[in-house]
Amino acid sequence: MAIGKPWLCLAAAGLLFSVPLIVTNTYILGILIVVGLYAIISEGLGLLMGFAGQVSFGQAAFYGLGAYTAAVLATRYHCPPFLCVLMAPLLPTLVAVVIGRPILRLREHYLALATLGFGILTFSLFNELTGYTGGPSGLTGIPYLGIGPLVADNDREYYYIVWCVLALTLTATANLTRSPTGRAFRAIHASEQAAEAIGINTALLKLQAFGMSAFLAGLAGGLYSFWVTFVSPAPFGFTASMEFALMAVLGGLGTIWGPVLGAAIIVGLTEFLRFAVPLILPAAGGEFEIVFFGVIFVLIMLLRPQGILLPRMGRAENFRASKPQRGAKCSL
Amino acid sequence: MGVDGQFIQYLFSGLTVGSIYALIALALVVTFNITGIFNLAIGEFVTIGVLTAVSLREAGCPDIMAYALAVIIAGVIGAAMERSTVHRARNASVLTLIIITIGVAIALRGAALLIWGTHPYTLHPFIKAAPISVGGATIVPQSLLVLCLAMVAVGILFAFFDLTYAGKAVRAAMVNPTAARLVGINPERLSLLAFSFSGVIAALAGIFIAPITTATYDMGFMLGLKGFVAAILGGVTNVNGAIVGGLLLGIIEAFAAGTLSSGLKDAVAMAVMILVLLTRPTGILGSTRNGG
Numbered sequence: 001m002a003i004g005k006p007w008l009c010l011a012a013a014g015l016l017f018s019v020p021l022i023v024t025n026t027y028i029l030g031i032l033i034v035v036g037l038y039a040i041i042s043e044g045l046g047l048l049m050g051f052a053g054q055v056s057f058g059q060a061a062f063y064g065l066g067a068y069t070a071a072v073l074a075t076r077y078h079c080p081p082f083l084c085v086l087m088a089p090l091l092p093t094l095v096a097v098v099i100g101r102p103i104l105r106l107r108e109h110y111l112a113l114a115t116l117g118f119g120i121l122t123f124s125l126f127n128e129l130t131g132y133t134g135g136p137s138g139l140t141g142i143p144y145l146g147i148g149p150l151v152a153d154n155d156r157e158y159y160y161i162v163w164c165v166l167a168l169t170l171t172a173t174a175n176l177t178r179s180p181t182g183r184a185f186r187a188i189h190a191s192e193q194a195a196e197a198i199g200i201n202t203a204l205l206k207l208q209a210f211g212m213s214a215f216l217a218g219l220a221g222g223l224y225s226f227w228v229t230f231v232s233p234a235p236f237g238f239t240a241s242m243e244f245a246l247m248a249v250l251g252g253l254g255t256i257w258g259p260v261l262g263a264a265i266i267v268g269l270t271e272f273l274r275f276a277v278p279l280i281l282p283a284a285g286g287e288f289e290i291v292f293f294g295v296i297f298v299l300i301m302l303l304r305p306q307g308i309l310l311p312r313m314g315r316a317e318n319f320r321a322s323k324p325q326r327g328a329k330c331s332l
Numbered sequence: 333m334g335v336d337g338q339f340i341q342y343l344f345s346g347l348t349v350g351s352i353y354a355l356i357a358l359a360l361v362v363t364f365n366i367t368g369i370f371n372l373a374i375g376e377f378v379t380i381g382v383l384t385a386v387s388l389r390e391a392g393c394p395d396i397m398a399y400a401l402a403v404i405i406a407g408v409i410g411a412a413m414e415r416s417t418v419h420r421a422r423n424a425s426v427l428t429l430i431i432i433t434i435g436v437a438i439a440l441r442g443a444a445l446l447i448w449g450t451h452p453y454t455l456h457p458f459i460k461a462a463p464i465s466v467g468g469a470t471i472v473p474q475s476l477l478v479l480c481l482a483m484v485a486v487g488i489l490f491a492f493f494d495l496t497y498a499g500k501a502v503r504a505a506m507v508n509p510t511a512a513r514l515v516g517i518n519p520e521r522l523s524l525l526a527f528s529f530s531g532v533i534a535a536l537a538g539i540f541i542a543p544i545t546t547a548t549y550d551m552g553f554m555l556g557l558k559g560f561v562a563a564i565l566g567g568v569t570n571v572n573g574a575i576v577g578g579l580l581l582g583i584i585e586a587f588a589a590g591t592l593s594s595g596l597k598d599a600v601a602m603a604v605m606i607l608v609l610l611t612r613p614t615g616i617l618g619s620t621r622n623g624g
Contacts, residue, residue, distance in 0.1 A: 055427055057434075102610045108426040109370045113560055114609050117602035120557070124599035238553070242434060249431065291446060294439025298417055301432045305424055 016163055020156040029155040033227060035267045036162035037220045040169050042247035042259035044216030049245070050253030051177055052209035053189030054104060055112050058119025059244045062092040062214040064126055064236030066221025071139045071231040072132055081145045081226055088222025089215040096214030097207060104206040119241045126233035138232025145226035158227050165223065166260070169216060174256045176212075185209055186254075217244075239290070246297055252307030261309060269296070337468020342586040344466075348475040350582020351482035352541045356559025357566065357574035358489065359533035364568055365506035366519070366526040368426075369418060372433040374534050375556020376440035381406045381535020382547040383444060386453045395456075403535045409440075410531025414524050422523075437553070444549035452546040455539065478540045485536060486575060493571070502526075506569075534559075554598065558585075561605040567615020577615065 020029060041063055048054050070088040073079040079087070103114050126133050133139065144153040145161065152158050176182050184205050187195040196202050225231050247266050251258030273289035300307075356374060363371050381402050388398035417432050424432075457474040464471045493499040505512040505522050513519055537555070538547070545551070562581045566573025581601060588600040608615065 049427075055430075103606070106609055106613070109430065110564075110609055110613065112427070112430050113370070113564070114606050116557075117561075117605045121599045121602040121606070124596060124602070128593060128595045128599070239438075242438065245431065289442075291439055291442025294435045294437065294442055297435025297438060298432055301424070301428050301435060302417065302421055305421075305428045 066218030092218030252309030346586030354578025
């Protein structure tokens, strides 16, 4: 086990298990479910950004593809819900592998813009392919998740499902990052040329990291569909992509618990602002909290670009190593 | 309206929107070449420019003064953005810088939402005249004006780059920042200049286009992104390319919206960008990089 100290993990598991036994408030349980779902996505993004050193600003597209895959399979083809959740990551992963090969050849700004463009492209398609997605009004009539007579039709049961999937995700990620593959990811992050020179197939490994991040986002999408039982394009836009990136960066890139912490902070903050802002500014609209997001984004990047969990100039140092050396070519 | 008329109509609306994209792309290319940063917040300066102009007009400012003030305000906010964020993080990684400009974009959009709400605003057309009919297509005079003003703006910029000392300094820094520093050009001051310049150009573009479309707090994001597509289409180090890229993107979009579906035009623009990035990263015009 590589997630952390065993007793700490046991304590965390115990705490998380007992939460729904104490908390009966569906609002709080709902928030915890969202935290779990987002943590799964940002864990995948953390793998891509923090370990393999590649960026994706279109992660919400994979989340949406997973959600729609599950929703379409369940409503149109009456596929059993648990099977739908298992199949939800397939399409996003396939798409990631197909587009990843050419896209991951790009670097820095270009990779950022290409993934951002992919996210917006996919978002437009969710709105436009009305035959499958129901367009802007979305798909309704998605059943609850369950196997046979066991149906998770309340938030407490769903909390357990989501957090169990998250626990599995964390274990898998932790093990992966300690495996040769994980070390190869870090090598690519540190220097792609050096990694190539010692015989690492960087193209393949970047593709694997991209695929895994899409898999996890798709899985979370599938789980999301069966929780809200309604899917529309709204949650899969550009803002969501940015939030996922922020979650991955906020906690600390290159750590296992960072994305979980990031997801918890962002979701918690969103809910807090939703509650607090109308008290301070009664005239403010519902989308008001985005100002704060922007500011937090900038502050984190200015003050702690390495995230909260890592010490200053810690392991994230090589994240800073790729500063553009304008004119460097000329001085050689 | 015959097939020819429709063709002209698409072409013309494409050129109109395209000249706006070209202006935004121009600002992006200049900033990128001087600072090495893509200013992802550029779209928000479009919004700020338009909505400030609307507010100033409503407050009783004469049209021209309202527009000029709005443009200046956007320029000042651009400069403030550079000093408060980009300048401080100039040694950070590219990813950090990208996230910073996105963060600024989100904050500015939020601020616009706070100040102006979700209500759509319009600016009056600059000239009052009846729509013109050309070969079966109808053209709004404002569109012609947008085209002309965009050309004039581009002309002024070229004159600035070619004729003035400051313009030549900017070009020198675009070609080789290290050498420019050696001959005494201050790159930090140029970076500040570049960001305020982005603000000014974006605000201008917004004010030009506002009489044709409506202005809302979230209009800038897509416009800014289209500016990027245009810049990439033309090759990000190429000032001429930005203009060609902008016009071309406008035309592609107009035809896509006309023949496929208007909802798909953003998707088509993104697909074009990804295709160009993958096949010709230097843009359709650029065969060699002239930057650092």
